[in-house]
Amino acid sequence: MSRTRPRLFAAAAGTAAALLLTACGGSGTAAGGPWKPSKPIEYVAPANTGGGWDTLARSTARILEEDDLVDRPMRVVNKPGAGGAIGWAYVANHAKDPHKLFVTSPPILLVPMAGESDHSHRDFTPIARLMSEPLAYVVKNNSPIKDFGDLADRLKADPKKVSVAGGSGPGSLDHVGLAGAVQAAGADPSKVKYVPFDGGGEAITGLLGGHVDVAVAGASEAQGLSKSGDVRVLAVSSGERVKTLPDAPTLVESGVDYEFDVWRGVMGPAGLTDEQVAYYEKAFAEMVKQDSWKKERDRFGWTDAWMNSGEFGEFLNDQEKELGEILSSVGLKKK
Template sequence: MFRKFFGLLVCVLAFSSFIFVSAGDVEAETSVEKIHFLIPGGAGGGWDTTARTVGKVLQDTGLIEEASFENRSGGGGGVAINYLITTARRQKDTLMVNSTPIVVRSLTGVFPQSFRDLTPVASVIADYAALVVPVNSKFNSFKDIAESFKENPNSIKVAGGSVKGGMDHLVAAMAINAAGGDPLKLQYVPYDAGGKAMAGLLSGDTQMLSTGFGEAVNLAKQGEVKILAVTAPERLPEAPEVPTLKELGYNMEFANWRGFFGPPNLSQDKVDAYVSVFKKMYKTDMWDKMRKKYGWQNLFHPDKEFVAFLEKQEKEVGDMMRRLGFLQ
């Protein structure tokens, strides 16, 4: 009897030890101690600032032990994407930062890959678009712009800091379309950068500017421009007096998001671990301070929600690009 009991006890203990060790191995494998941030652009750009800010907050708040950074620019972001895919086996602790251009540039064939060739982990922030006029403009609402455009499309020229078919153009076209105007008749004037587009607006060369809210809000506070509307789902705390397009009756939202992608075939356990770390980051005072410093809005879509968000944006942007003749 004793031998049977002793034998059974040994088996139970051995099985328990196996479960404990296995669980420990899984925990060790899926915890996030360090993150190597792959940045598809050069130092000082939006991708670089986002990755380095997120990495600093995670490290300084003790959410991870180590953050490292690597800039691989070129090909409109395609060089970094290809690198992450082709070296996937060596990149188990790597996250690549990206944003809306990964959707636009894959549609236009700038690079052959899309977000589907990576592992979407989470969107983190957004810079919503703003539709802006000079402070002394006769237009006091986007409804005024829409009505003037429908009466005479030539009366409205829209400035933007991206090329034709780029984000600033697409945002203005989508807004005009939502208001019942013909986006093909929109006169979009591309400038080399957002600052030059703002100068074109203030000089009177154009009647409206399509730009990021973060760029517009400081000039609005200085009394140089009026923000007629934003493309956010609800009013933004930095400019609570500015309505959204939706509340004006136009069914249009747009977010220039920034988020993170892992290499292809990243395990769900690892994705969940990254998502948990980002959730904790949002609760820190340091993140709130840095977010406000750069004028970012929180936009958190974890893995599967992120994929659905990307698919929706891809369809909306693709539909408008086809209508404007930039895609077949």
């Protein structure tokens, strides 16, 4: 059985037009030097509080401000719904506005391919890829499901008896990470009863409330409740064990030949100028060098996965093809 491992912009403003735009509060370059934001930056987390997008947005906003890496406040705004599509649709409606950013991850590719969003990654400007982490497959601590092999056996025997929550919509991040693992374990992913929530935090809340039997979420979203003993991690999707979940085996250790890395990064609306992209790219590049970022990274078990704007754009195009193949193989790709 082969191992599946997904590996998972705009011209400079003319001087006269730029000065006019700046004078009018627009997005051009100021007369005294390179572009800087002229008002607070709206930083969208396309999910409810407590999930991976929200955690990354709030962590990075705080570091950027406290370490004086941005010239204006970063105001985190939660816009949940439709697996992230509500949040990025909001940003898409503010083309050329350099005071709008959003955190993103594989759903920006997966949700459109599943037919659940009218906007693809090509409708936005890549800023930077920041980090990655694995998925965690979790159950309540008293669940009769003992390990991932046990889960796979139950899904093979009667998939209708097992419900699995994910923090993204059908055909999106958690669903694909689940489907790929289930398929590698020999079960039929198209028959799994998948229940979508708006964020991994809500998926785990649904699990604790007894609404589902299993939840899939980012490892950082599961670690707190794992430490408290409320949930038990059946497996993580990384190639190696995660320091923040040291007792959780990998899927490979569980006999399932599958890995899935969840990257996360930052994008802006379409039509940003080169100088605007460069401003934010530099701020985030400096951020990942800060001790404050490294502490946050280690606290959540994230792995540095830096890419600049151009590299991130190429990566997104390549991963769209790879993830499209996975969606097709499990019958989830609609367009």
